[in-house]
Amino acid sequence: MLNGLSNADRAEVLTQALPYIKQYNGKTVVIKYGGNAMVNETLKLQVMEDIVLLWLIGVKVVLIHGGGPEISEMMQRLGKQPEFIDGLRVTDKETVDIVQMVLAGKVNKTLVNLLENRGGRAVGLSGIDGHLIEARVKDARLGYVGEITAVHIGPVRDLLERGYIPVISTIGCDREGNTYNINGDTAAARIAGALGAERLIMMTDIAGILRDRSDVNTLIPEITVSEAAELRRSGIISGGMIPKVECCIDAIRQGVRHVIIMDGRVPHSILMELLTDEGAGTMVSGDPEQK
DSSP: OOTTOOHHHHHHHHHHHHHHHHHHTTOEEEEEEOGGGSOOHHHHHHHHHHHHHHHHTTOEEEEEEOOHHHHHHHHHHTTOOOOEETTEEOBOHHHHHHHHIIIIIIIHHHHHHHHHHTTOOEEEEETTGGGOEEEEESOGGGBSBEEEEEEOOHHHHHHHHTTOEEEEEOEEEOTTSOEEEOOHHHHHHHHHHHHTOSEEEEEESSOSOBSSTTOGGGBOOEEEHHHHHHHHHTTSSOTTHHHHHHHHHHHHHTTOSEEEEEETTSTTHHHHHHHSSSOOSEEEEOOGGGO
């Protein structure tokens, strides 16, 4: 990020970041790293470096990840054709085993390893560990797709207090021993709410909320919960953006101060959002009377 700058310019950049470093020191930031934003290996390394930097300056970072493309790839390798209803993966018993293998295994441990190799201290969890995410069947048509019934945040708090970066795969469970595929945005909102996070950053493959979906220059930098409802009524928030914004609103109502939807394909977008005046993506905040 500082390549090409003189030493004096680099010092100036760091000085300008100081107020933000003080603001977030000791605060909790939850980052939802969407599967569609994880496909570029170079960018993935940059995201891990950004997370380690935040951790080193005293931010309590929780990383929650998806892995939809990797799940679909593994299903196809095993001879199963992915099927979706209303954007949600149909998850039979065999598929939920694949989801658990890919998310809690390959993807989770790869991210933990990358963070450790860049100087961080990370521990991988799934929603099954400590029954972090309890769930039930969301829709019988979808099979083992879960609706969250409870979040037991203790294991995550314990890791944060011991100085680790928790890395969480969104697998859920119930008291009967069933495993569920959980929507990553929904899980991130519930976990961030349970932690009372200062920020929830939702990294995906879109720039944020656009007034014109075909023009990234129409990015809306900040909206309130009420304004989000109006944008939905007017059709500006539509399609796949609707459930994402609903998760943002859910997180705010549970106590998260601000939620940011940003393009995870932009290099160092996390640092731009947290440590500069410019920011990145769209920030969703509570209405003034809710603050």
